[in-house]
Amino acid sequence: DAGITQSPRHKVTETGTPVTLRCHQTENHRYMYWYRQDPGHGLRLIHYSYGVKDTDKGEVSDGYSVSRSKTEDFLLTLESATSSQTSVYFCAISETSGSPDTQYFGPGTRLTVL
Amino acid sequence: GENVEQHPSTLSVQEGDSAVIKCTYSDSASNYFPWYKQELGKRPQLIIDIRSNVGEKKDQRIAVTLNKTAKHFSLHITETQPEDSAVYFCAAFTDKLIFGTGTRLQVFP
Numbered sequence A: 001d002a003g004i005t006q007s008p009r010h011k012v013t014e015t016g017t018p019v020t021l022r023c024h025q026t027e028n029h030r031y032m033y034w035y036r037q038d039p040g041h042g043l044r045l046i047h048y049s050y051g052v053k054d055t056d057k058g059e060v061s062d063g064y065s066v067s068r069s070k071t072e073d074f075l076l077t078l079e080s081a082t083s084s085q086t087s088v089y090f091c092a093i094s095e096t097s098g099s100p101d102t103q104y105f106g107p108g109t110r111l112t113v114l
Numbered sequence B: 001g002e003n004v005e006q007h008p009s010t011l012s013v014q015e016g017d018s019a020v021i022k023c024t025y026s027d028s029a030s031n032y033f034p035w036y037k038q039e040l041g042k043r044p045q046l047i048i049d050i051r052s053n054v055g056e057k058k059d060q061r062i063a064v065t066l067n068k069t070a071k072h073f074s075l076h077i078t079e080t081q082p083e084d085s086a087v088y089f090c091a092a093f094t095d096k097l098i099f100g101t102g103t104r105l106q107v108f109p
Helices: none
Strands: A004-007 A010-013 A019-025 A031-038 A042-051 A054-057 A064-070 A073-078 A087-094 A109-113 B004-007 B010-014 B019-025 B032-038 B045-051 B056-059 B062-067 B072-077 B086-093 B097-099 B103-108
Touching: A004 A087, A010 A019, A019 A031, A019 A087, A019 A109, A031 A064, A031 A073, A042 A064, A042 A073, A042 B086, A042 B097, A054 A064, A073 A087, B004 B086, B010 B019, B019 B086, B019 B103, B032 B062, B045 B056, B045 B062, B072 B086
Parallel strands: A010 A109, B010 B103
Antiparallel strands: A004 A019, A019 A073, A031 A042, A031 A087, A042 A054, A064 A073, A087 A109, B004 B019, B019 B072, B032 B045, B032 B086, B056 B062, B062 B072, B086 B097, B086 B103
16 A cells, blocks of 8 residues: 555544544655545545645545645644534545546545434 | 446346446536446445547456447446455546446446
């Protein structure tokens, strides 16, 4: 597996509380991505980053923000968690983009919002 | 934007039989098509991919075919084994990866 870790691996929180998920890579890859996985929907892109402090929205970005202050770390924040954000969140990395490239996934974080 | 449809949603086969999963995409500009395998509770892992300048690619028991005219691509697994049981996802890349909704493959001994 590529050098990608996610923390925490499991989290239970209450509606309205802020939550931050962390993705850490040791591959020095430029691109990092956050996806959510829900039954019947496959993997959907939330936000991605193409360099330090450079981020952009994906297809399901409402209610989420991201930050990337270092190449190795990409943070996903739910400012005020809702039950609809209960999901499994995967981080992914790739070396290049704009041209096709392979994305490698982290182990995932299971988030439950009560 | 790109839309990827994947069929079937579930597939059951006897060990040793072949399995075929099909995906269609909408954006003719898509140029990269990976397939991921996800075992229960694990991360998606790339098993094979194909680029738009190639029609077919094989890796041991798995193969992928691409028909750019019809905008569909397929995963073929031959001589299936119980360890092939997993959820398989196709994806298409234009400027982002768009995933299909997955196929749960069950291989019965």
